[in-house]
Amino acid sequence: MTRLFLTTALVMGLAVPAFAAKPAEGEKLADKQEMNYWILDALKSLDPHKNTDREGSDALRQLFEGLMNEDINGAMVPGVAESYEVSDDKLVYTFHLRDAKWSNGDPVTAGDFVYGWRRIADPATASEYAWFMELMNVENAPAVVKGEKKPEELGIKAIDDKTLEVRLTAPTPYLLKTLAHPSTFPAPQKVIEAEGDNWTEAGKLVGNGAYKLDQHDLGVQAVLSKNDNYWDAANTILTTVRFVTVNDQNIGLTRLLAGELDWMDRTPAGQFPRLQQEYPDQAVSVPDACSYAYLFNLSDKGPEALKDLRVRQALSYAVDRDIIVDKVLQGGQKPAYWWTHWATEGFQAPDIEMSKWTQAERVEKAKALLAEAGYGPDKPLKLSIQYNTSDDHKKLAVAVQQFWKQIGVQVELANYEWKVHTDRLQNQDFEVARYAWCADYNEPSTFVDYFRTDGYNNGKFSNADYDKLLNDAKTAADPAPIYKAAEELLIKEMALVPVYHYAKPMMVKADLRGWPKANVMNDWYAKDMYRVAE
Amino acid sequence: MFGFILRRLAVAIPTLLLLIVLSFLLMYAAPGGPFTQERALPPQVLANLNAKYGLDDPLWRQIVNYVWGIVAHFDFGPSFIYPDRSVNQIIAAGFPITLTYGGIAFVVAVAVGVSLGVTAAIRQNTWLDYCAVGLSIGAQVLPNFVMAPILVLVFTLWLGWLPGGGWGGPIFWIMPVIALSTSFMASIARITRSSMLEVLSSNHIRTARAKGLPERAVILRHALKPAMLPVISYLGPAFVTMITGSVVVDMYFSTGGIGRSFVDSALNRDYAVMMGITILVGALTILFSLVVDLLYAWIDPKIRY
Numbered sequence: 144m145t146r147l148f149l150t151t152a153l154v155m156g157l158a159v160p161a162f163a164a165k166p167a168e169g170e171k172l173a174d175k176q177e178m179n180y181w182i183l184d185a186l187k188s189l190d191p192h193k194n195t196d197r198e199g200s201d202a203l204r205q206l207f208e209g210l211m212n213e214d215i216n217g218a219m220v221p222g223v224a225e226s227y228e229v230s231d232d233k234l235v236y237t238f239h240l241r242d243a244k245w246s247n248g249d250p251v252t253a254g255d256f257v258y259g260w261r262r263i264a265d266p267a268t269a270s271e272y273a274w275f276m277e278l279m280n281v282e283n284a285p286a287v288v289k290g291e292k293k294p295e296e297l298g299i300k301a302i303d304d305k306t307l308e309v310r311l312t313a314p315t316p317y318l319l320k321t322l323a324h325p326s327t328f329p330a331p332q333k334v335i336e337a338e339g340d341n342w343t344e345a346g347k348l349v350g351n352g353a354y355k356l357d358q359h360d361l362g363v364q365a366v367l368s369k370n371d372n373y374w375d376a377a378n379t380i381l382t383t384v385r386f387v388t389v390n391d392q393n394i395g396l397t398r399l400l401a402g403e404l405d406w407m408d409r410t411p412a413g414q415f416p417r418l419q420q421e422y423p424d425q426a427v428s429v430p431d432a433c434s435y436a437y438l439f440n441l442s443d444k445g446p447e448a449l450k451d452l453r454v455r456q457a458l459s460y461a462v463d464r465d466i467i468v469d470k471v472l473q474g475g476q477k478p479a480y481w482w483t484h485w486a487t488e489g490f491q492a493p494d495i496e497m498s499k500w501t502q503a504e505r506v507e508k509a510k511a512l513l514a515e516a517g518y519g520p521d522k523p524l525k526l527s528i529q530y531n532t533s534d535d536h537k538k539l540a541v542a543v544q545q546f547w548k549q550i551g552v553q554v555e556l557a558n559y560e561w562k563v564h565t566d567r568l569q570n571q572d573f574e575v576a577r578y579a580w581c582a583d584y585n586e587p588s589t590f591v592d593y594f595r596t597d598g599y600n601n602g603k604f605s606n607a608d609y610d611k612l613l614n615d616a617k618t619a620a621d622p623a624p625i626y627k628a629a630e631e632l633l634i635k636e637m638a639l640v641p642v643y644h645y646a647k648p649m650m651v652k653a654d655l656r657g658w659p660k661a662n663v664m665n666d667w668y669a670k671d672m673y674r675v676a677e
Numbered sequence: 678m679f680g681f682i683l684r685r686l687a688v689a690i691p692t693l694l695l696l697i698v699l700s701f702l703l704m705y706a707a708p709g710g711p712f713t714q715e716r717a718l719p720p721q722v723l724a725n726l727n728a729k730y731g732l733d734d735p736l737w738r739q740i741v742n743y744v745w746g747i748v749a750h751f752d753f754g755p756s757f758i759y760p761d762r763s764v765n766q767i768i769a770a771g772f773p774i775t776l777t778y779g780g781i782a783f784v785v786a787v788a789v790g791v792s793l794g795v796t797a798a799i800r801q802n803t804w805l806d807y808c809a810v811g812l813s814i815g816a817q818v819l820p821n822f823v824m825a826p827i828l829v830l831v832f833t834l835w836l837g838w839l840p841g842g843g844w845g846g847p848i849f850w851i852m853p854v855i856a857l858s859t860s861f862m863a864s865i866a867r868i869t870r871s872s873m874l875e876v877l878s879s880n881h882i883r884t885a886r887a888k889g890l891p892e893r894a895v896i897l898r899h900a901l902k903p904a905m906l907p908v909i910s911y912l913g914p915a916f917v918t919m920i921t922g923s924v925v926v927d928m929y930f931s932t933g934g935i936g937r938s939f940v941d942s943a944l945n946r947d948y949a950v951m952m953g954i955t956i957l958v959g960a961l962t963i964l965f966s967l968v969v970d971l972l973y974a975w976i977d978p979k980i981r982y
Binding site: 187189195266273274342391394403515569580 | 830837
């Protein structure tokens with residue numbers, strides 16, 4: 144086993160604080176260091192191993208800390224782990240933990256991570272994120288999740304209080320990137336065993352993050368204050384962070400303008416251009432690691448027409464992505480000609496012919512391809528587009544209906560509420576359906592793995608060459624060219640209609656600093672933020 | 678009278694049971710489940726979840742277990758979507774909130790609505806009547822999902838007088854109360870006015886006036902009580918609707934009430950929360966229709982149980 148420091152950040156982590164709020168030269172701190180963050184829905188769970196949504200993760204990153212954190216540019220920096228070693232076969236990681244404390248003063252030990260990881264994989268916990276351990280390729284994870292092996296057999300072991308060993312079944316190039324995810328956070332065993340399911344209530348919750356939970360009114364707000372037991376509390380500037388639920392985005396915006404909120408990371412649809420004009424110092428759009436697409440049902444239950452590559456190409460060509468992005472969404476999104484979000488770390492833009500043509504050329508080619516496939520005025524192609532209830536999805540579906548009408552395709556729109564839409568997708572009860580995928584970690588495999596034969600892949604695309612490329616990527620020294628080739632293959636086979644890459648059109652108070660401007664995951668840490676005097 | 682009350686309460690039990698069974702069946706008929714999500718769960722994880730929540734039992738056993746939990750332990754089960762909380766906790770946190778703003782809104786709606794209706798009726802076809810009718814029609818046609826954002830815009834952004842949402846002291850109650858009471862107030866005013874007009878033209882009022890009673894006494898002592906009968910039959914269900922909250926109010930003012938939880942639970946297939954709130958609303962509806970019947974007997978001497 145060789146001692147390796149793979150990232151410069153980790154080496155630096157030995158000498159200086161990992162990453163902390165640090166006012167720039169000449170910046171004067173405001174007297175009041177508070178931040179009110181808008182969230183759309185109630186926080187469903189503050190249990191790191193039961194949470195399933197993004198807003199919950201945002202809160203959990205303040206209340207707990209994993210082995211690694213992300214900095215404002217998305218680079219992985221040390222969290223509880225001060226350094227680590229990896230074995231030559233890349234299957235064993237050994238993490239050395241720093242002196243850190245829980246908010247009740249107990250030390251954070253390797254055993255707390257072991258307990259947390261076993262807990263999420265244990266069928267008794269019934270965590271909806273148990274699959275995360277499988278994604279990380281932790282040894283025995285699939286068997287533990289299935290209940291075939293005991294949680295104690297999971298590939299994680301405390302060598303001593305400060306040394307943690309993780310064993311994998313396959314080299315996992317993105318492993319470090321998964322270690323900032325709440326599913327991998329440690330858990331306070333004593334508290335959980337004493338309090339049961341209610342351990343996350345304010346007053347009971349014990350965390351190891353930079354903040355502690357003072358108050359939580361479901362559907363109203365969660366109030367967090369600085370945790371003095373946090374190892375880097377000396378460099379934490381914001382004293383109070385509130386997660387304020389406002390179910391209506393327009394009211395959220397009004398309340399932000401009235402000064403009740405400081406950060407709204409999704410402005411109401413269509414408002415962003417106006418906000419940019421009126422509040423140029425507050426309206427910002429940042430890339431966000433999700434991609435929007437229309438999926439083809441390529442399974443046996445899908446329409447025969449879609450099994451013809453020419454038809455799929457025609458449908459993809461005919462979609463005018465510029466209109467969708469510039470006229471419908473207007474929030475800084477980018478047109479998509481491939482699947483992986485363009486800003487994903489380590490992603491090389493593939494060479495996609497279609498992206499270089501003008502829209503007129505695309506439409507012309509689409510018409511020719513459809514005619515070649517045997518469709519025309521006498522025998523028009525009829526398809527249904529399924530989408531889930533939302534004004535935005537509806538607007539896009541109507542636009543696509545028009546684009547496809549131009550090439551002679553008759554489209555029927557089918558709208559379902561979210562759960563029904565998802566259920567139909569998973570049972571291949573659709574023809575063409577609206578879909579979006581968000582990255583689990585900042586590396587292209589989180590996107591491209593979706594279309595593997597054994598991936599989530601609701602349209603049931605299957606291509607042996609594609610699967611092989613992705614298997615090769617797992618062990619490649621530099622997987623980037625392989626991901627690029629995979630994307631090119633995906634579009635050559637037109638497994639989907641890529642539509643756009645997400646962006647977050649936001650409103651952020653001008654005096655708030657330290658929020659992630661260039662982290663496509665948009666994971667943020669209040670401990671890195673501060674407010675300057677205006 | 679007591680026999681009547683007992684009989685009604687005895688009927689309430691099978692009614693509630695029927696409500697539970699029907700809601701259960703309807704819920705299961707809806708496609709998707711609490712754990713349906715964009716990223717399909719691996720089958721073994723789904724199986725673990727179903728086992729944990731007892732969803733792998735046959736339907737009849739789930740219903741029996743559920744009813745037994747309520748009868749034996751007053752336990753409405755764990756929430757599927759809020760894994761840290763039980764349904765009892767969710768209702769215990771949210772119901773006092775809707776009860777507060779709903780109760781105040783009810784009092785406001787009745788006080789203002791009845792006053793407007795009576796004023797309009799006794800000053801029929803004068804400008805007062807036109808104003809009152811105009812006001813109530815205006816209040817009726819302005820839906821609360823339009824009014825709520827306008828209230829926040831005016832009182833929070835422009836004037837800066839009231840917090841735009843959240844829950845705390847009385848200052849947080851004002852906008853929810855206005856938004857919730859307006860349309861009820863309008864309905865009450867309309868019903869009161871037409872009922873009052875009818876009563877005012879009846880024989881016993883003519884007699885009261887003929888024996889020289891002052892108009893004030895005629896209205897308050899002889900006309901108001903019978904005129905209230907149709908209003909009260911409206912108020913029973915209206916009261917339950919108001920205290921169990923409104924989605925719009927909860928959504929726009931982030932009150933944390935159970936109105937929003939109810940709709941959310943249906944959309945998220947949070948079976949347990951949905952059942953819990955359905956039973957709460959059902960039980961309250963049964964209770965208050967009984968109260969309405971008793972009030973009838975008190976107001977109208979002709980009614981005897």
